[in-house]
Amino acid sequence: MPVPEPRTPTDHQPDASEPRPADPPSRHIPPEPDYLSEATYAATRRPVDQAATLLPQAYRSPSFYALERQQVFARSWVAVTLAEKVARSGQVVTASVAGMPIIVTRDGDGELRAFHNVCRHRGTQLVTDDCALRRFRCPYHSWTYALDGRLLGSPLFEGSDIPEDQQALFDTSHRRGFDQRDYGLLPVRVAAWGHIVFVNLSEASPALDEWLGDLPDRLAGYRLDESVAVGELSYDVRANWKLIAENFMEYYHLPWVHPELAKVSRVDDHHRFQGPGMYTGTCTTPISQDPSTSGWLSLPSTPGLNDDDAISGRFLWVTPNLAISVLPTHTFTIIVTPDGPDRTREQAVLNVHRDIAADTDASALADLTRFWDHLNREDIEIVERGQLGVSSDAFPGGPMCYRFEEPLHRFQNMVIDRMVGIDRIPEGDPRGDTSIVTGSSPATGSTQTEPDPSVGVRA
Ligand code: FES
Ligand SMILES: [Fe+2]
Helix, strand or coil, rough: CCCCCCCHHHCCCCCCCCCCCCCCCCCCCCCCCCCCCCCHHHHHHHHHHCCCCCCCHHHHCCHHHHHHHHHHHHHCCCEEEEEHHHHHCEEEEEECCCCCCEEEEECCCCEEEEEEEECCCCCCCCCCCCCCCECCCCCCCCCCECCCEEEEECCCCCCCCCHHHHHHHHCCCCCCCCCCCHHHHHHEEEEEECCEEEEEECCCCCCHHHHHHCCCHHCHHCCCHHHEEEEEEEECCCHHHHHHHHHCCCCCHHHHHHHHHHHHHHHEEEEECCCCCEEEEEEEEECCCHEEEECCCHCCCCCCCCCCCHHEEEEECCCEEEEEEEEECCCEEEEEEECCCCEEEEEEEEEEEHHHHHCCHHHHCCCCHHHHHHHHHHHHHHHHHHHHHHCCCCCCCCHHHHHHHHHHCCCCHHHHHHCCCCCCCCCCCCCHHHHHHHEECCCCCCCCEEEEECCCCCC
């Protein structure tokens, strides 16, 4: 009698009476919260010493990202370029704001202008790269616009190969109801401060002056509008733009992420630098005098600084997308442009006062650019690690360490304000206050303070 082959597990046919193995537990993906509702942000709206960080979906969710473009970036003064790149008539810079292509230029009268980068005929993008032009000519059907946005011809034949006897065939000026004056480029609000040009897609937002609050006054001594770019860097960062912002505005990470810098830049020499306006500030004073780390001491100081500015470093994040590190000898600026929930482009630039640039050896400027590049790459590496963590559904958010993270709280509340439709500009700390900020009242945007001179807020 043949011996039956032993059964392998795959042969096993359970009969109906046998209990079936349980299905693996299904992964529960909760529905997304209402990102436009105040209730969603209750944990971050608490006073800073009790607050949780912004909900993790804000750093990874495509839905949050889409709403954030519309609520934050389309309603803010967004930094787009350096003023010196549009200093002369006809210089043109392209940018992307809230996902929309924008042109910034200076017209024939020397006025700064910004437009949506779309042709008024069928919407073609007019300019693809930074360039110098006398007028904007659409590559599709040659509609042509002046630098002040006026439609000059639809099409404009000047410079075209269309024989004169055929031009009438293309002429649209006889189209019924067509008035060339109605088809100028779509304007965008634009304004400059210091070395930076900002645009704002919203007509309802307050003016740039109000947005910046007391910042222009606080930084007036550095004469940023007289600075020139001496080194440029760019980065593609695999992280949400807010992680870059938040990393910039706290010095908690200094000992671990920048160990070399931390040896000479003591955490105790840092404090908040905060007035009214859509910014968060920290200050280091006195700044490191150690030539081995900074390189910045190898350059002369900006002429005319007061005693305080001459020994301080000031680090400002202007919400939503501008970082400025101002030192006595130079300024390092980063403009960030979100490129998805977990991608951000950074354009960084080293500026020095024009008098210093003229007298400084190129190798000293290159060394300083390398120093900032190294520092920035240390930051990028850690924020990309941060992105990997906050992208995990397991991360529920964490507590604010308010001794260091009050600026994050202030920034996150500015973002929340826009998400829920509040156009509030925070009041900041009273000038000259020497107290630690321990809480923030979302109802007023003002701060609650508690005496602690050891971590004073100095104006
Ligand atoms: S789309 Fe620009 S001219 Fe037709
Ligand atoms: Fe850093």
